[in-house]
Amino acid sequence: MIVTAWRATSLAQGTPPGYCAGLMLYRSFVTVGGLTMVSRILGFARDILIAAALGSGAIADAFFVAFRFPNLFRRLFAEGAFNAAFVPLFAKRLQGEGADAAKTFAEEAMSVLLITLLAFSAICMLAMPWLMLILAPGFVADPDKYDLAVLLTQIAFPYLLCMSLVALLSGILNSMHRYWVAAAAPILLNIVLIAAISLAIALGYSQKPGAGIILAIGVFIAGIAQTILLWVAVRRAGMRLSLRRPRLTPGVKRLIGLGIPGLISGGITQINIVVGTVIASMQAGAVSYLYYADRLYQLPLGIVGVAIGVVLLPDLSRRLQAGDHRAAMDSQNRSLEFGLMLTLPAAVALAVAAEPIIRVLFERGAFSPSDTAATAPALAAFACGLPGFVLIKVFQPAFFAREDTKTPMRYAAFNMIINVAGSLALFYAFAQMGYHPHVGIALATSLAGWINALLLWATLSRAGNFQADRRLLRNLPLIILASIIMGAAVWFALGPLAPYFSAANPIYLQLSALAGLVGLGAVVFFGTVLLTGVLSPSQFVRKLRRAS
Template sequence: MSNGIDPMDTRQVAVGAGGGTDSDMAAQGGSFAGMTVLSRVSGLARDWVLAHVVGASEAADTFILAFRVPNFFRRLFAEASFALAFVPILTEYREKGSQAGARAFVSAVAGDLGVVLIGVSVAGALGASLLAAVFMPGFIDDPEQFALATDLTRIMFPYLGLISFTAFAGAILNSANRFAVPAFTPVLLNVSLIVAALWAAGAGSDVVGAARALAWGVLAGGVAQLLFHGLPVARVGLLVAPVPNWRHEGVGKVFRLLLPAVFAGSAYQVNALVGTVLTSFLEQGSAAWLYYADRLWEVPIGVVAVALGTVLLPNLSRLHQQGERAKYNATLDWGMRTGLLLGIPAAVALWMLAYPLMATIFLHGQMQPRDAEMAAAALRAFALGLVPLVLVKIAVPGYFSREDATTPLKFAVASVAVNVAASLGTFWWLGHIGLALATSLAAVVNAGLLVGTLIAGGHYRPGRPLARVIATSLMATAAMAAALWFLVPHDAHWTTAEGWSRAGHLALVIIAGLAVYSALVLAAGIRPKDLRHRA
C-alpha cells in the first residue's frame, strides 16, 4: 500500500488513529479484492469437491437448500445489513469521541448482540422442522427428504450465531480500514467443507452421509472463522468483554438503522429466499444447478461489487462526518467508474463462457452433462444482473454513510416485489432459469432507483470521466466478445475433452479475452493510475 501500511498487519492501526487522514482507496480495494480472489478460488475448489461427492443428487439439493436457511439470515443480518448500520456509528465515535467511548460502544453492542443471537440460535435449532417447512415446502410430501432437510437445518443453524459475531468483528476491522482479514475469512469455511467432503468420500459414505458430514463441516468452519478474528480485533484496541446495555445511545442508533438496512442492504437475499422456496417445487437438480451458477456469479460480485462497497462505506462515512462534500462525491464517482470498468466485461464473459466454465469446473464425478447445461443456462440469466448488482453495492453506502436508511428501504421493497412477481410468473414454464432471471430483473430495478435518486437528490454528480469509462468499457467489451466468439469451441468439445484439456483451453481463452479488453482500455488512454483515489 502506498501509505506504508501492510494490509495484513493490524498492529499498525489503532482506533482513532488515522481517522481523519486521506486513505488510498485503490490500495484498500486491492487488498480486499486480493483476499476475496483467494476466498473465491478456495470456494471453487470446495464446489469442485462437492460436485464430485454429491453432484446434483437429491441429497445435494437438500444440503444446498438447508444451508441456505442460516445463510439467508447470515447475509440478511450479519453481512451487509449489520455493517451498514454499525460502521457509520462506530466511525462517528472514532471521529468525534474517544477510544474509551468507542470501546464502551463496542462492548454494549457485543453484549446485546450476544443475547439476541443465543436466543435465535437455540430457537432455530429447536424449530428446525418448522424452518424446513417454510424454506423447503416442496419437500414436505417426501418424508425421507424432509427428515433429512430438518436434520441438516438443525445441525447448521447455530452457524448463524458464529458467523454473525464474525461479521461484527469484521465490521470493527473495516471501520479501521482493515479489510484483508474479513475478506480472507471465508477461506476457512471452504477448507472445512473440503475436509468434511473428503472425509465422507474416504469413509465410503453415500450421498446422504456426505451431506451430513458437510453440515458438520459448516459448523466447524464457523468456529474457525470467529476465532480467526480475535487477534486482529485486539490489535486495533477493540477486543472488549461483551456487556449487554440496551440503553446505550449508540446501540439505539445501530438498531434504528438495522431494520431498514436488513431490506436496503440485503434485498438480494430476500429475493434469494423466494427462489429457495420455489426451487423446492422444481425437478430434482434445480437447487444444485442454481447453486453452481450462483457460485460462479459470486466470484465477480465478491471481487468487484462487495470489495468496492466494503471500502466505500467507512470512507464515505468519514467524509460525511467531516463535511467534505467534494471529496464525498469524488469518492462515490471513483466507485462507479471502477465498478463499471470491471463489471461490464465480467458480465459479458460470464454469459459467453457459461458452459465452458461449468463443464471445466464441475463436470466430473456425480455431475452429468445435462447438469452442466442447466447450470450454464442459469448462469447466463444471472449474468444479466451482474452490472446492476455492482451498482447496488456501490450506491447503498452512499445512503448509509449519511445515516439515511429510509430511502433504500423503499427501493428494496420495490425490488423484492418485482422479484416475487417475476418468479411466480416464470418458474412454472422457465423453471430454474426463470428464478435466475427474476433475481437479475430485481437488481436492475434496485440499481436504477438507488443511483437515480442519489443523482436527483444532489448527493452524487457523475463526472465526465464516468461517461468516458462507460464508452471505453462498452467498446472494449464488444471487441472482447468477438474474440471469445471466435476462440470458444462448440459445447460438445467441453463435454468430451479430458479435464486437463478443458482447463488449459479455458485458461487460454480467458487470458486472450482479458488481453483484448485490457489492450483496448489502455489504447483509449485509461491507465491503472487513473483508478487510484485518495479519500
C-alpha cells in the same frame, strides 16, 4: 495503537479528490477483493468436490437448502449489510468521541446482539421441522429429503451466531482501515468445508446422507474458527472488548433503528436468492442448478461488489463526517468506474461462455451432461444482472453513510415484490413452454436487481448526492465498447476450442482450454481499454509513486 491508526486516517482525509485519493481507495479495493478472490477460488474447489460427490440429487438439494439459510445471514452480516448500521455509528464515535466511547458502543451492541441471536437460534432450531415448510415447501413430496434438510439445517444453524460476532468485529476493523483480516475470514470456511467433503469422500459417503451431515458439521466448525480469528485481530488492534449486561442504551436503540432496514436493503440480493430457492424446491434438482450457477456469478460479485461495499461505506462515513462532500462524490465516481470496469466484461463472458465454464468446472462424477445443460442457462441469466448488483453495492453506502437505511429498505421491499412475482410468473411460463423453469427465477432476480439499482441512482441524483463526473462520463461508454468487443472475441473462439471442453478429455486439457479462453478475453478487454485511454499505465505508475 488505535490513536496512531486514527491519526493516520485523519491525515488521509485531507487528501484532495483525484488520482491520489482514488489510488488509496483502489488499494483498499484490491486488498479486500484479492482476499475475496482467494476465498472464492477455494469455494470453487469446494463446490467442484461437492458436485462430484453429490451431483444434483436429493442429498445435494437438502444440503444446499441447509447451507443457504445460515449462509444468508453470513452474507447479510459479514459482507456489509450489518455494517450499514454499525460502521457509521462506530466511526462517528471513534472520530468524534475517541476510542473509549467507540469501544463502549461496540460492547453494548455485542451484548444485545448475542442475547438476541441466542434466543433466535434456539427457537429456530426447535421449530425447524415447521420452518422447512417455508424454506423448501417442494421437499414435502419426498419425506426423506425433507427430514435430511431439517437435520442438516439444525446442525449448521449455530453458524448464524458466530457470524453475528464476525460482523461486529469486522466492522470495527474496517472502520480502523484494517481490512485484510475480515476479508480473509471466509477463506477459513472454504478450507474447513474442503476438508469435510474430502473426509466424506474418503469414508465412502458419496451420494449418501453421511456426506451432508459431515458438511453441516463443517459449517459450524468454520463459524467458530472465523470468530476466533477476528477476535484475536481486534485485540491486537488495541480494542479489547468485554461482555456487558445487555441494555437498550440510546446507542443500541439507534443501531436497531438503522439495522433492521439496513439488513433488508443491504441483503436484498441474498433474500431474493432465498426466495428463488423456495420456488425452485418445486422442481427436482433446481435448487442445485441455481446453487451452482449462483456460485459462479458470485465470484466477480464477491471480488468487486463486496470489496466496494466493505471499503466505500467507512470511507464515505469519514468524509461526510468531516464535511468533505467533494471527496465523497469522487469516491463514489471512482467506485462506480472500478466496479463496472471489472464486472461488465465478467458479465458478458459468463453469459457467452456459460456452458463450457459449467462443463469444465463441474461435469464429472455425479454431475452429468444434463446437469450442465440445465445449469448453464441459469448462469447466463444471473450474469445479465451482475452489473446491476454491483451498482447496488456502489449506491447503497451513500444512503447508509448518511444514516438513511429506510430509503434503501423501501426500494428493497419493492424489489422483493418484483422478484417474487417475476420468479413465479417466469417459473410457470417457462414450464409451460417446455424450457427449464428455474431459469425464469434467475432472470427475475436479475431484473429485480437492475430496478433496485436504478431506483437508488435516481434518488441520489435528485438529492444532489451523486453526480457522474467528466472522467466517468468519458470512460463508461468506452468500458461498454471494450466489453462488447471482448464478448465477440470469446464467442468466435468457442468454436475452435469446443473439442477441448469435452468431459472425455483429461481435466488438465479442459482447464487449459478454459484458461486460454479467459486469457483471450482479458487480453482483448484490457488491450481495448488501454488503447481507448480508459487506463494509462504510465500515468497510473506515476501517481502510485507520488501517493506512496
